[in-house]
Amino acid sequence: MVKDTLGSHQLPDDFAARIGRIVRARERVIEARFDPAAMPAMLTELTVSDEAQQRAVPVQVVQRRPDGLVRAVATAPTEGLTPGMSVLSSGHPVRTPVSRDGFGRLVEVLAGRRPSAADEPPRLLETGIKVIDVMCPLVAGGTVAMAGEYAAGTMVQVEELVRRLSPGVDRLSIFALVPGPVVMSLEESWQKEGFSDGTVGAVESFFFLREEGPWSDEQLAALTGVDTVIRLSTVQSRTHRIYPPVDPLTSRSRLLDERRLEPEHLEVAGGVRRALALLADGAEGAADRARDAGDERLRARARKLRLFFAQPYFSAEPYTNLPGVTVPLAVALRDCRAILDGAGDDLPEEAFAFTGTLEDVRRKAGSTRA
Numbered sequence: 001m002v003k004d005t006l007g008s009h010q011l012p013d014d015f016a017a018r019i020g021r022i023v024r025a026r027e028r029v030i031e032a033r034f035d036p037a038a039m040p041a042m043l044t045e046l047t048v049s050d051e052a053q054q055r056a057v058p059v060q061v062v063q064r065r066p067d068g069l070v071r072a073v074a075t076a077p078t079e080g081l082t083p084g085m086s087v088l089s090s091g092h093p094v095r096t097p098v099s100r101d102g103f104g105r106l107v108e109v110l111a112g113r114r115p116s117a118a119d120e121p122p123r124l125l126e127t128g129i130k131v132i133d134v135m136c137p138l139v140a141g142g143t144v145a146m147a148g149e150y151a152a153g154t155m156v157q158v159e160e161l162v163r164r165l166s167p168g169v170d171r172l173s174i175f176a177l178v179p180g181p182v183v184m185s186l187e188e189s190w191q192k193e194g195f196s197d198g199t200v201g202a203v204e205s206f207f208f209l210r211e212e213g214p215w216s217d218e219q220l221a222a223l224t225g226v227d228t229v230i231r232l233s234t235v236q237s238r239t240h241r242i243y244p245p246v247d248p249l250t251s252r253s254r255l256l257d258e259r260r261l262e263p264e265h266l267e268v269a270g271g272v273r274r275a276l277a278l279l280a281d282g283a284e285g286a287a288d289r290a291r292d293a294g295d296e297r298l299r300a301r302a303r304k305l306r307l308f309f310a311q312p313y314f315s316a317e318p319y320t321n322l323p324g325v326t327v328p329l330a331v332a333l334r335d336c337r338a339i340l341d342g343a344g345d346d347l348p349e350e351a352f353a354f355t356g357t358l359e360d361v362r363r364k365a366g367s368t369r370a
Helices: 002-006 100-111 130-135 154-165 180-193 217-221 234-239 263-277 284-292 296-308 329-340 358-369
Strands: 019-026 029-033 044-050 055-064 069-074 086-093 143-148 172-178 203-209 228-232
Touching: 029 100, 044 069, 069 100, 100 143, 100 172, 100 203, 130 263, 130 329, 143 154, 154 172, 154 203, 154 228, 172 180, 263 296, 263 329, 296 329, 329 358
Parallel strands: 143 172, 143 228, 172 203
Antiparallel strands: 019 029, 019 086, 029 069, 044 055, 044 086, 055 069, 055 203
């Protein structure tokens, strides 16, 4: 079976270091322990050797933990897998994405039971990131799926949430759906960039190979089992030069869907959504009607709101030379409402990008004019 798995009659020199043992198995999730000095990389393909049934079960590393422990998920049934079974690291990245159909159950197994309506009402977990807190807020103790397109900065977004939230007391489980081309380069850059690959304080991170191609709204909605879906879009980053490139119109949060937020928050988020919809691809007809009705000012405000969500990140400071910025939710809501109401009509659009508060925008505009 080892020869079949390796595809060769000659064992590699590092064969012994690539063998681990199952310490726990449940449904399609296993935990295996390897030599801490030779742990398989994140999103590496492993093979469980089930000698009793003469089969090899493929699994993929989704989390690395201390002391050589990895968590891996299977793309095939795992009945019969028990502690003590051998696990062999292939040394190459995974090739098979986890299906959206099975994603929700994996979230439940890895993150634990999601609070129900009978439990204490869900609370917003404040990040200090304007676009997330206003438009797709996280749930304290909950889960979030990071659905990033290729080159949309999925890893940077995960790192930023870990940096901001890990010192807190409210648990959060992040499920990052990583595009295939990113996976190919991650094994080399993971250590170089210092990406987190497991549990850091209150934040747990899991990484999955995502299915290729653009995801429709229906496919994003099918990502069940999570409280929040954050879609990272290359249209935001490449076309509009907005970082973080969160698409507020296709991201979602059950706090908004179930209207479990303060009335002011619901009102502001709804107003921002309606404004940004005027700028969405395929909304040319709506844009023409807005101009015909003399409402071009609404589109100008929408463009400023879109830029206002571009915010400096702590994890990106080495690349942007801009210090990271935290904006309290109350301030973000206040400023978004003010922009909707025309408080920034006198300011140039470019002043809204990569700032914190509306006061920062005014200072930036003033320094530019000077």
